[in-house]
Amino acid sequence: MKQPVTPPEVVDRGDPESQADAFRKSRNARRTELMEDYVELIANLTERSGEARQTDIARCLGVTQPTVAKMLKRLAEENLVTQRPYRGVFLTEEGQRLAWATHRRHEIVEAFLVHIGVDPDSARKDAEGIEHHVSDKTLKAFENLLKKA
Amino acid sequence: MKQPVTPPEVVDRGDPESQADAFRKSRNARRTELMEDYVELIANLTERSGEARQTDIARCLGVTQPTVAKMLKRLAEENLVTQRPYRGVFLTEEGQRLAWATHRRHEIVEAFLVHIGVDPDSARKDAEGIEHHVSDKTLKAFENLLKKA
DNA sequence: AACGTTTTATAGTCTAGGCTAAGTTTTATC
């Protein structure tokens, strides 16, 4: 299917094409989200217990171990992790950068929600879902408000 | 090697089981999100032009018409829409209720982002992704800040 | 009333991300 390129400067809320872009973006984001969840979790597990094994990841994500195995293969292909069987999964430098960026964004979103009066528990839960959809510009806006306080 | 913005840290995100629940919830939410997008759009189209045909929906969502047809079948099974071929798709009462709630949440999120200084285009795009992950409590916090202004 | 256009329906394919089941390799224990 052809996707006409809409000039960025033309922004009309009612324009179907521009709306379609937003939906496309939202749909395509799903792959990235999963990757981000994985690298963030791997960073956490490694930090906490020195290693991140497939079974640990599976338990934390609520999926089965073969599912994790398949996803790790993909992450390895994308140069985000390296695997040493029976010794755990490790982030590449690129993976660590992604993990840190994701983590940082997560923290800002969560802190921001708390800051505007959301109770900590809800903030934590909502941040988990929201974080992947926050653009740099929105993140900056969050930071600005946090700084002012 | 690029240095990360923030050093790695240990984050307490709860025990593995509760984390797994959060991820499961997030995964299952996908279906709901799509349904919400559809009913919201159908409500919009109906209001603006008096009818919502498959081709209109397809163009607005950036997908093909057969994709829409398949999804409408599902929405009909869930009692959210009724179809009158060549006259458009119509929301059931249940569908209208869902559309209204979704639309309201969407508007608040988008208005809130603009209010804290995000440019309208980014706000619109981010809202599309964020809206589905905003709990009632967070929504209320957004509203409160909007009212103050 | 017939014809071309638009809209809708259907069939078949693809990919991502789940799952189970079963086999293999490594680690740990006795």
Place this chain on the structure above:
DNA sequence: GATAAAACTTAGCCTAGACTATAAAACGTT
């Protein structure tokens, strides 16, 4: 050092949500 347990691999299947290609039905215009 044998053997059980744990971790990993692999194969095959399923579903959702996308796509293309094509057929059928209704609409509008003349």
